[in-house]
Amino acid sequence: MHQLQPYMPKFTADYIYTPKGSPLPNAVVVTDNEGKILSINRHNDTDGDVQRLKGAIVPGFINAHCHLELSHLHQQIPQGEGLIAFVKNVLALRNIDEEAQLQAAETADKLMYQNGIVAVGDISNTALTTQIKAQSNIKYHTFVEMLGFDDGKAETIFANALRLQSNFSGQTSLVPHASYTVSKTLFALLNTYCQTNANLLTIHNQESPQENLLYQNKTGSFLDLYHYLGINIDSFEPQNKTSLATILPLLPTQQKKLLVHNTFTNIADIALANKISDEIYWCFCPNANLYIENQLPPIPQFLDNNFNLTLGTDSLASNHTLCMLTEMRTLLKHFTNLTFAQVLQWATLNGAQFLGFDDNLGSITVGKKPGLNLITNFSNGSITPQSEVVKLI
Numbered sequence: 001m002h003q004l005q006p007y008m009p010k011f012t013a014d015y016i017y018t019p020k021g022s023p024l025p026n027a028v029v030v031t032d033n034e035g036k037i038l039s040i041n042r043h044n045d046t047d048g049d050v051q052r053l054k055g056a057i058v059p060g061f062i063n064a065h066c067h068l069e070l071s072h073l074h075q076q077i078p079q080g081e082g083l084i085a086f087v088k089n090v091l092a093l094r095n096i097d098e099e100a101q102l103q104a105a106e107t108a109d110k111l112m113y114q115n116g117i118v119a120v121g122d123i124s125n126t127a128l129t130t131q132i133k134a135q136s137n138i139k140y141h142t143f144v145e146m147l148g149f150d151d152g153k154a155e156t157i158f159a160n161a162l163r164l165q166s167n168f169s170g171q172t173s174l175v176p177h178a179s180y181t182v183s184k185t186l187f188a189l190l191n192t193y194c195q196t197n198a199n200l201l202t203i204h205n206q207e208s209p210q211e212n213l214l215y216q217n218k219t220g221s222f223l224d225l226y227h228y229l230g231i232n233i234d235s236f237e238p239q240n241k242t243s244l245a246t247i248l249p250l251l252p253t254q255q256k257k258l259l260v261h262n263t264f265t266n267i268a269d270i271a272l273a274n275k276i277s278d279e280i281y282w283c284f285c286p287n288a289n290l291y292i293e294n295q296l297p298p299i300p301q302f303l304d305n306n307f308n309l310t311l312g313t314d315s316l317a318s319n320h321t322l323c324m325l326t327e328m329r330t331l332l333k334h335f336t337n338l339t340f341a342q343v344l345q346w347a348t349l350n351g352a353q354f355l356g357f358d359d360n361l362g363s364i365t366v367g368k369k370p371g372l373n374l375i376t377n378f379s380n381g382s383i384t385p386q387s388e389v390v391k392l393i
Protein backbone atom coordinates (compact mmCIF):
# COMPACT_ATOMS: atom_id res chain seq x y z
CA MET A 1 0.00 0.00 0.00
CA HIS A 2 1.15 3.49 -0.79
CA GLN A 3 2.01 5.52 2.31
CA LEU A 4 0.76 9.09 2.13
CA GLN A 5 3.71 11.44 2.62
CA PRO A 6 3.11 14.75 4.42
CA TYR A 7 3.40 17.70 2.05
CA MET A 8 6.83 19.27 2.44
CA PRO A 9 7.52 22.22 0.14
CA LYS A 10 11.06 22.14 -1.23
CA PHE A 11 12.69 25.13 -2.89
CA THR A 12 15.96 25.62 -4.63
CA ALA A 13 17.39 28.67 -6.36
CA ASP A 14 20.74 29.90 -7.62
CA TYR A 15 21.56 31.05 -4.10
CA ILE A 16 20.11 30.63 -0.63
CA TYR A 17 20.99 33.47 1.77
CA THR A 18 20.54 32.15 5.28
CA PRO A 19 21.94 35.00 6.06
CA LYS A 20 24.86 33.71 8.13
CA GLY A 21 28.06 32.88 6.32
CA SER A 22 28.31 32.73 2.54
CA PRO A 23 25.25 32.19 0.36
CA LEU A 24 24.64 28.54 -0.50
CA PRO A 25 24.60 27.80 -4.25
CA ASN A 26 21.87 25.44 -5.43
CA ALA A 27 20.92 24.27 -1.94
CA VAL A 28 17.42 23.02 -1.19
CA VAL A 29 15.30 24.41 1.63
CA VAL A 30 12.72 21.94 2.90
CA THR A 31 9.87 23.21 5.05
CA ASP A 32 6.78 21.70 6.60
CA ASN A 33 3.43 22.89 5.32
CA GLU A 34 3.42 25.72 7.88
CA GLY A 35 6.73 27.08 6.61
CA LYS A 36 8.98 25.79 9.40
CA ILE A 37 12.45 25.01 8.05
CA LEU A 38 13.07 21.25 8.32
CA SER A 39 16.40 21.06 6.52
CA ILE A 40 18.80 22.81 4.18
CA ASN A 41 20.32 20.19 1.88
CA ARG A 42 22.61 19.87 -1.05
CA HIS A 43 20.50 19.47 -4.15
CA ASN A 44 21.44 15.87 -4.91
CA ASP A 45 20.61 14.80 -1.35
CA THR A 46 16.96 15.78 -1.71
CA ASP A 47 14.18 13.43 -2.81
CA GLY A 48 10.95 14.28 -4.51
CA ASP A 49 9.62 17.39 -6.19
CA VAL A 50 11.80 20.41 -5.75
CA GLN A 51 10.67 23.80 -7.02
CA ARG A 52 13.65 25.13 -8.98
CA LEU A 53 13.64 28.92 -9.04
CA LYS A 54 15.87 31.49 -10.68
CA GLY A 55 17.31 34.07 -8.33
CA ALA A 56 18.09 34.17 -4.63
CA ILE A 57 16.00 32.86 -1.75
CA VAL A 58 16.19 35.07 1.35
CA PRO A 59 14.35 35.10 4.70
CA GLY A 60 11.20 37.15 5.27
CA PHE A 61 12.00 40.82 5.81
CA ILE A 62 11.84 42.71 9.10
CA ASN A 63 10.71 46.32 8.74
CA ALA A 64 12.14 47.95 11.86
CA HIS A 65 10.33 51.28 11.50
CA CYS A 66 6.90 52.10 10.14
CA HIS A 67 3.79 54.15 11.01
CA LEU A 68 0.90 52.09 9.66
CA GLU A 69 -1.61 54.68 10.91
CA LEU A 70 -0.21 57.34 8.53
CA SER A 71 -0.83 55.26 5.40
CA HIS A 72 -3.64 57.54 4.21
CA LEU A 73 -1.07 60.31 3.73
CA HIS A 74 0.39 58.49 0.72
CA GLN A 75 1.23 61.07 -1.96
CA GLN A 76 -0.32 63.86 0.12
CA ILE A 77 2.86 65.62 1.24
CA PRO A 78 5.25 67.35 -1.18
CA GLN A 79 8.78 65.97 -1.38
CA GLY A 80 12.03 67.69 -0.49
CA GLU A 81 10.65 70.48 1.71
CA GLY A 82 12.47 69.40 4.86
CA LEU A 83 11.34 67.94 8.16
CA ILE A 84 9.63 71.02 9.62
CA ALA A 85 7.32 71.42 6.62
CA PHE A 86 6.73 67.65 6.66
CA VAL A 87 5.72 67.66 10.35
CA LYS A 88 3.35 70.59 9.79
CA ASN A 89 1.74 68.72 6.90
CA VAL A 90 1.32 65.52 8.92
CA LEU A 91 -0.32 67.45 11.76
CA ALA A 92 -2.66 69.23 9.35
CA LEU A 93 -3.65 66.15 7.35
CA ARG A 94 -3.52 63.17 9.70
CA ASN A 95 -7.06 63.43 11.09
CA ILE A 96 -9.16 63.07 7.97
CA ASP A 97 -12.14 60.74 8.10
CA GLU A 98 -11.47 57.59 10.05
CA GLU A 99 -12.85 55.18 7.47
CA ALA A 100 -10.33 56.38 4.90
CA GLN A 101 -7.53 56.04 7.46
CA LEU A 102 -8.57 52.50 8.30
CA GLN A 103 -8.82 51.45 4.67
CA ALA A 104 -5.42 52.87 3.83
CA ALA A 105 -3.82 51.16 6.85
CA GLU A 106 -5.41 47.84 5.95
CA THR A 107 -4.17 48.09 2.36
CA ALA A 108 -0.68 49.02 3.56
CA ASP A 109 -0.56 46.01 5.90
CA LYS A 110 -1.40 43.74 2.94
CA LEU A 111 1.14 45.52 0.74
CA MET A 112 3.90 44.86 3.27
CA TYR A 113 2.90 41.19 3.47
CA GLN A 114 2.96 40.84 -0.33
CA ASN A 115 6.37 42.51 -0.35
CA GLY A 116 7.74 39.73 1.84
CA ILE A 117 7.72 41.57 5.18
CA VAL A 118 7.01 39.23 8.10
CA ALA A 119 7.49 41.56 11.07
CA VAL A 120 7.24 45.29 11.70
CA GLY A 121 8.25 47.68 14.47
CA ASP A 122 5.29 50.05 14.17
CA ILE A 123 4.76 53.44 15.78
CA SER A 124 1.28 54.29 17.04
CA ASN A 125 -0.02 57.58 18.38
CA THR A 126 -3.65 56.41 18.24
CA ALA A 127 -5.65 53.18 18.56
CA LEU A 128 -6.59 53.25 14.85
CA THR A 129 -4.63 50.14 13.83
CA THR A 130 -5.35 47.84 16.81
CA GLN A 131 -7.64 45.46 14.91
CA ILE A 132 -5.62 45.50 11.70
CA LYS A 133 -2.47 44.52 13.56
CA ALA A 134 -4.24 41.92 15.69
CA GLN A 135 -5.62 40.20 12.57
CA SER A 136 -2.59 40.62 10.32
CA ASN A 137 -0.37 37.87 8.95
CA ILE A 138 2.52 40.13 9.91
CA LYS A 139 3.94 40.05 13.44
CA TYR A 140 3.93 43.54 14.95
CA HIS A 141 5.67 45.22 17.82
CA THR A 142 3.71 48.40 18.59
CA PHE A 143 5.70 51.35 19.88
CA VAL A 144 3.20 53.61 21.64
CA GLU A 145 4.71 57.00 21.03
CA MET A 146 4.69 59.99 23.39
CA LEU A 147 5.11 63.63 22.39
CA GLY A 148 5.16 66.70 24.63
CA PHE A 149 7.77 69.41 24.97
CA ASP A 150 5.86 71.05 27.83
CA ASP A 151 7.08 69.70 31.20
CA GLY A 152 3.76 70.58 32.82
CA LYS A 153 1.88 68.13 30.61
CA ALA A 154 4.24 65.17 31.03
CA GLU A 155 2.18 63.28 33.66
CA THR A 156 -0.97 63.44 31.54
CA ILE A 157 0.85 62.40 28.38
CA PHE A 158 2.39 59.43 30.15
CA ALA A 159 -0.94 58.30 31.62
CA ASN A 160 -2.62 58.60 28.19
CA ALA A 161 0.14 56.54 26.58
CA LEU A 162 -0.30 53.77 29.16
CA ARG A 163 -4.03 53.75 28.43
CA LEU A 164 -3.44 53.64 24.68
CA GLN A 165 -0.95 50.79 25.09
CA SER A 166 -3.62 48.62 26.73
CA ASN A 167 -5.58 48.60 23.43
CA PHE A 168 -2.90 46.75 21.49
CA SER A 169 -2.39 43.01 21.54
CA GLY A 170 1.02 41.47 20.89
CA GLN A 171 4.31 43.01 21.90
CA THR A 172 4.18 46.69 22.86
CA SER A 173 6.28 49.36 24.58
CA LEU A 174 6.20 53.08 25.41
CA VAL A 175 8.60 55.29 23.47
CA PRO A 176 9.59 58.95 23.09
CA HIS A 177 9.00 60.51 19.65
CA ALA A 178 12.15 62.61 19.16
CA SER A 179 14.59 64.90 20.94
CA TYR A 180 12.62 67.98 19.91
CA THR A 181 9.21 66.79 21.12
CA VAL A 182 9.89 65.22 24.53
CA SER A 183 10.38 67.22 27.74
CA LYS A 184 12.89 66.35 30.44
CA THR A 185 10.05 65.42 32.77
CA LEU A 186 8.58 63.03 30.21
CA PHE A 187 12.01 61.41 29.73
CA ALA A 188 12.27 61.09 33.53
CA LEU A 189 8.87 59.39 33.78
CA LEU A 190 9.90 56.94 31.07
CA ASN A 191 13.14 56.27 32.91
CA THR A 192 11.31 55.39 36.11
CA TYR A 193 8.91 53.17 34.19
CA CYS A 194 11.76 51.31 32.48
CA GLN A 195 13.35 50.43 35.81
CA THR A 196 10.58 47.95 36.50
CA ASN A 197 9.19 47.19 33.03
CA ALA A 198 10.83 45.51 30.04
CA ASN A 199 10.24 48.23 27.48
CA LEU A 200 11.92 48.16 24.09
CA LEU A 201 12.85 51.72 23.12
CA THR A 202 12.98 53.58 19.85
CA ILE A 203 13.33 57.28 19.03
CA HIS A 204 13.54 59.35 15.84
CA ASN A 205 17.08 60.68 15.75
CA GLN A 206 18.75 63.52 13.83
CA GLU A 207 16.43 63.30 10.86
CA SER A 208 17.09 66.97 10.07
CA PRO A 209 20.04 69.35 10.59
CA GLN A 210 17.62 71.61 12.49
CA GLU A 211 17.63 69.23 15.48
CA ASN A 212 21.31 69.86 16.08
CA LEU A 213 20.90 73.63 15.61
CA LEU A 214 18.18 73.68 18.26
CA TYR A 215 20.26 71.79 20.80
CA GLN A 216 23.58 73.45 20.00
CA ASN A 217 22.51 77.09 20.13
CA LYS A 218 18.71 77.35 20.06
CA THR A 219 18.54 78.45 16.43
CA GLY A 220 17.07 77.00 13.27
CA SER A 221 13.56 76.42 12.03
CA PHE A 222 12.35 74.35 14.99
CA LEU A 223 11.83 77.74 16.65
CA ASP A 224 9.31 78.51 13.89
CA LEU A 225 7.59 75.17 14.49
CA TYR A 226 7.19 75.83 18.21
CA HIS A 227 5.85 79.28 17.41
CA TYR A 228 3.42 77.76 14.88
CA LEU A 229 2.25 75.22 17.46
CA GLY A 230 2.01 77.83 20.25
CA ILE A 231 4.65 76.07 22.37
CA ASN A 232 6.64 78.33 24.67
CA ILE A 233 10.28 77.24 24.88
CA ASP A 234 11.64 80.17 26.91
CA SER A 235 12.90 77.80 29.59
CA PHE A 236 14.75 75.59 27.06
CA GLU A 237 18.53 75.94 27.51
CA PRO A 238 20.79 74.74 24.68
CA GLN A 239 23.91 72.93 25.89
CA ASN A 240 26.13 73.37 22.87
CA LYS A 241 25.85 69.65 22.14
CA THR A 242 24.16 67.79 19.29
CA SER A 243 20.61 66.63 19.93
CA LEU A 244 21.75 63.01 20.36
CA ALA A 245 24.56 63.93 22.77
CA THR A 246 21.98 65.90 24.81
CA ILE A 247 19.31 63.23 25.04
CA LEU A 248 21.39 60.05 25.34
CA PRO A 249 21.92 60.56 29.09
CA LEU A 250 18.15 61.06 29.47
CA LEU A 251 17.29 57.70 27.90
CA PRO A 252 16.79 54.68 30.14
CA THR A 253 19.97 52.61 30.31
CA GLN A 254 18.48 49.14 30.81
CA GLN A 255 16.68 48.76 27.49
CA LYS A 256 17.66 48.01 23.92
CA LYS A 257 17.32 51.20 21.87
CA LEU A 258 16.67 51.71 18.18
CA LEU A 259 17.76 55.13 16.89
CA VAL A 260 15.87 55.85 13.68
CA HIS A 261 17.11 57.88 10.66
CA ASN A 262 20.52 59.17 11.89
CA THR A 263 20.82 61.31 8.77
CA PHE A 264 22.80 64.04 10.55
CA THR A 265 24.61 61.89 13.12
CA ASN A 266 28.36 62.49 13.32
CA ILE A 267 31.27 60.27 14.37
CA ALA A 268 31.40 61.76 17.87
CA ASP A 269 27.67 61.01 18.34
CA ILE A 270 28.22 57.42 17.28
CA ALA A 271 31.16 57.00 19.65
CA LEU A 272 29.19 58.50 22.53
CA ALA A 273 26.20 56.25 21.90
CA ASN A 274 28.51 53.26 21.80
CA LYS A 275 30.10 54.28 25.09
CA ILE A 276 26.82 54.83 26.90
CA SER A 277 25.18 51.59 25.82
CA ASP A 278 26.13 48.39 24.05
CA GLU A 279 22.49 47.82 23.19
CA ILE A 280 22.18 50.57 20.60
CA TYR A 281 20.63 49.62 17.28
CA TRP A 282 20.55 52.01 14.33
CA CYS A 283 17.73 52.05 11.79
CA PHE A 284 17.99 53.61 8.34
CA CYS A 285 14.98 54.58 6.25
CA PRO A 286 16.79 55.79 3.12
CA ASN A 287 13.80 56.41 0.89
CA ALA A 288 12.05 58.49 3.56
CA ASN A 289 15.24 60.53 4.04
CA LEU A 290 15.37 61.24 0.32
CA TYR A 291 11.66 62.09 0.32
CA ILE A 292 11.83 64.56 3.20
CA GLU A 293 15.36 66.01 3.33
CA ASN A 294 16.81 64.76 0.03
CA GLN A 295 19.79 63.49 2.00
CA LEU A 296 21.04 60.06 3.05
CA PRO A 297 22.68 59.08 6.35
CA PRO A 298 26.51 58.88 6.44
CA ILE A 299 26.38 55.09 6.13
CA PRO A 300 30.18 54.54 5.90
CA GLN A 301 30.58 56.03 9.40
CA PHE A 302 28.45 53.25 10.80
CA LEU A 303 30.32 50.41 9.14
CA ASP A 304 33.61 50.89 10.99
CA ASN A 305 31.96 50.36 14.32
CA ASN A 306 30.32 47.06 13.54
CA PHE A 307 27.08 48.38 14.93
CA ASN A 308 23.70 46.70 14.91
CA LEU A 309 22.20 48.15 11.74
CA THR A 310 18.59 47.70 10.69
CA LEU A 311 16.31 49.01 7.95
CA GLY A 312 12.82 50.46 7.89
CA THR A 313 10.41 51.93 5.41
CA ASP A 314 8.97 54.72 7.60
CA SER A 315 5.36 55.47 6.59
CA LEU A 316 3.62 55.99 3.28
CA ALA A 317 3.49 59.71 4.21
CA SER A 318 7.19 59.87 3.27
CA ASN A 319 7.64 56.89 0.97
CA HIS A 320 6.29 55.71 -2.36
CA THR A 321 5.87 52.15 -1.15
CA LEU A 322 6.54 49.91 1.86
CA CYS A 323 9.14 47.52 0.48
CA MET A 324 12.43 46.44 2.02
CA LEU A 325 13.90 45.45 -1.36
CA THR A 326 13.36 49.05 -2.47
CA GLU A 327 15.19 50.34 0.63
CA MET A 328 18.10 47.94 0.02
CA ARG A 329 18.23 49.01 -3.62
CA THR A 330 18.57 52.68 -2.65
CA LEU A 331 21.45 51.95 -0.27
CA LEU A 332 23.28 49.73 -2.78
CA LYS A 333 22.87 52.39 -5.47
CA HIS A 334 24.27 55.24 -3.38
CA PHE A 335 26.90 53.37 -1.35
CA THR A 336 28.67 51.19 -3.86
CA ASN A 337 30.98 49.58 -1.31
CA LEU A 338 28.03 47.92 0.42
CA THR A 339 27.22 44.34 -0.52
CA PHE A 340 23.82 42.73 -0.91
CA ALA A 341 24.68 40.24 1.85
CA GLN A 342 25.41 43.13 4.24
CA VAL A 343 22.19 45.05 3.69
CA LEU A 344 20.18 41.82 3.64
CA GLN A 345 21.29 41.14 7.20
CA TRP A 346 20.11 44.64 8.17
CA ALA A 347 16.75 43.93 6.52
CA THR A 348 16.27 40.56 8.21
CA LEU A 349 18.26 39.14 11.13
CA ASN A 350 19.31 42.40 12.81
CA GLY A 351 15.77 43.76 12.90
CA ALA A 352 14.50 40.44 14.25
CA GLN A 353 17.14 40.53 16.98
CA PHE A 354 16.21 44.06 18.00
CA LEU A 355 12.50 43.22 18.19
CA GLY A 356 13.23 39.95 20.01
CA PHE A 357 11.63 37.95 17.19
CA ASP A 358 14.82 36.08 16.19
CA ASP A 359 13.80 32.84 17.90
CA ASN A 360 11.54 32.27 14.89
CA LEU A 361 12.25 34.98 12.30
CA GLY A 362 15.16 36.71 10.57
CA SER A 363 17.21 33.85 9.10
CA ILE A 364 16.82 30.61 7.18
CA THR A 365 17.72 28.30 10.04
CA VAL A 366 16.42 24.82 10.79
CA GLY A 367 13.59 25.11 13.32
CA LYS A 368 12.67 28.71 12.48
CA LYS A 369 9.60 29.80 10.51
CA PRO A 370 11.09 32.91 8.91
CA GLY A 371 9.07 33.20 5.69
CA LEU A 372 10.85 32.77 2.36
CA ASN A 373 11.22 35.36 -0.40
CA LEU A 374 12.59 34.94 -3.90
CA ILE A 375 14.60 37.84 -5.29
CA THR A 376 14.34 37.63 -9.08
CA ASN A 377 16.80 38.87 -11.73
CA PHE A 378 19.67 38.36 -9.33
CA SER A 379 23.09 38.64 -10.91
CA ASN A 380 26.70 38.50 -9.68
CA GLY A 381 25.66 38.18 -6.05
CA SER A 382 23.43 41.24 -6.05
CA ILE A 383 20.14 42.70 -7.14
CA THR A 384 19.65 44.38 -10.50
CA PRO A 385 17.26 47.20 -11.47
CA GLN A 386 14.85 44.49 -12.66
CA SER A 387 14.86 42.53 -9.38
CA GLU A 388 11.53 41.98 -7.67
CA VAL A 389 10.50 40.20 -4.51
CA VAL A 390 8.19 37.21 -4.76
CA LYS A 391 6.81 35.85 -1.51
CA LEU A 392 7.17 32.06 -1.49
CA ILE A 393 5.95 31.37 2.06
Ligand SMILES: [Zn+2]
Nearest residue numbers: 067204314315
Ligand atom coordinates in the same frame (compact mmCIF):
# COMPACT_ATOMS: atom_id res chain seq x y z
ZN1 LIG B 1 9.10 57.62 11.68
